[in-house]
Amino acid sequence: MPLTFIEIEKQKNWRIGLLFIVLLFLYFCVTLALIQGFYFVFLNPVFLLRGINWAYLLIIMAFSFMFATIHFLFSAVGAVGSVMRHLGATLPDPEDGIHKRLMNIMDEIHVVTGNKRNIKCMVIPSLSMNALAVADLNGEAAVMITEGLLSRLTRDQLEAVMAHEAYHILSGDCLETTVAASFFGMYASMLEKIKDLGEENGRGFHPAFLFFRILLKLSQILNMFISREREYRADAASVRMTRNPLSMAEALHLISRNWTGVGFIGNGLEMLCIVSPQAAALDESEGWWAxxxxxxxxxxxxxxxxxxxxxxxxxxxxxxxxxxxxxTNMQRSAEPVYYALDPKQQWQGPFSIADLSSLPWLSPLTWIKSGSEQAIERAWRNPLIDPIFIASLSRQESEISDFVCPHCNQPLIKISYEKTRAYQCRFCSGILVGTDKIPRIIARREVPCTDRLKSLAKAVLSDNQRKTTINKLRGIDAKTKSFLPCPKCKHAMFRTFYSSAYLVEIDRCGICGLAWFDADELEILQCLIENKITLRVGISPA
Incomplete structure (x- = not known):
């Protein structure tokens, strides 16, 4: 994004004041009508024929001013937080690549505008395609964009949309639209969702639905004070910032051809959006009424x-x-598709590479087969799938080592286990330690021995005792060559018991002096020794 400068317009406080006057007038009319109706029905109707009582009107005005002020402060002061909660917007995920791009663009906009205003960027969890800007009297400001639009836009198009919304905040017109929407539109939008939920559950008419209609009409009255020209100005400002009018046009074209959020973004919040989610015919019309x-x-x-x-x-x-x-469709049709064996041992698919990367249960050890072949293989053996795991490791904050997991063929992460340097696989949870460090790890007791580990330790001990007895009867040496390669030198390790007293199998490399523990094996060994668990004696008293 080129470094240009936007002249920041002053916030139009007189328009905010005008909105307050309109709110005060509405409260005055409603209060006057209610009191007059009360006198007419329950008291003396002759009171209405006595003419204007200025003291009476001043009292009504005082109460109206009080109610209008409370309404104004309650609605407008924390409007950003209200809109955020209503739409379920959250801060971008820094570990998500697309969200990271959004954060980078927001940082660029801050630089372009000289950091005149701290603007948050937020993501709305919706498949609709829209974006909006909000600001309140607390000085908070945020640009919110739906997941659907964020995922579909190119970087240039996203820059244009974010610059458009940022201008609304910097120019001050976002403040007046947010205040106007917070008066009645926010509550109308909330009641609209309640109304839709009631209709889905088969409930009939409810008085709250009538209240929703009234609030919606009041919100539409405030639309008269919101100039549609502000969108033209924001489009022009986006072009000044990005020097790319085509990207802004492409973004609008893409939004207009997809679901813009009708039913999700309420009617009362449409004035905040880059494109009206309601797709009303009036929005596509011209003339004084439109x-x-x-x-x-x-x-x-x-x-x-x-x-x-x-x-x-x-x-x-x-x-x-x-x-x-x-x-794009031709490229997608040419992409290979895969089937993956899920944790329940069921084949799932077909998946593209992008689909596989989003599977929460995919690991390097997951069985994969191509859509056109019957042969199956581990996921890490496929050269197109293996980069998925490399990318996930690169997003980890932990330091990556030069050792490679013998099962998953992925780099091990440096960890501190019992305050001793160890290396762990983030996928299969195996741990690599130096054989000289095993005694110090066992001597320490910071890792708790849970009931699950105790039960597992007894089961492992019993099973390995049975295997040892069978091997002795068959004349098989307890020290056997492992199929696992050493994480450092790649030579085959030997799989042996830690000792004849504690029958926990580990893989040792005699060349490098390293020992590999599969998931839970190191914890089981600690638990056996710490609690003096043996096959016959059980757990000794503490």
Missing amino acids: DLMSTHPPIRKRMGILLNMASTNIAELDAKLNQKTET
């Missing part, structure tokens, strides 16, 4: 202005994007 009641200008007109800057037109953009879609 300018008065709609919060967004026609998308095709916005695209036309941007494409004119890029010396192209909508027809050429459609042709370009359709060609890109066809090319």
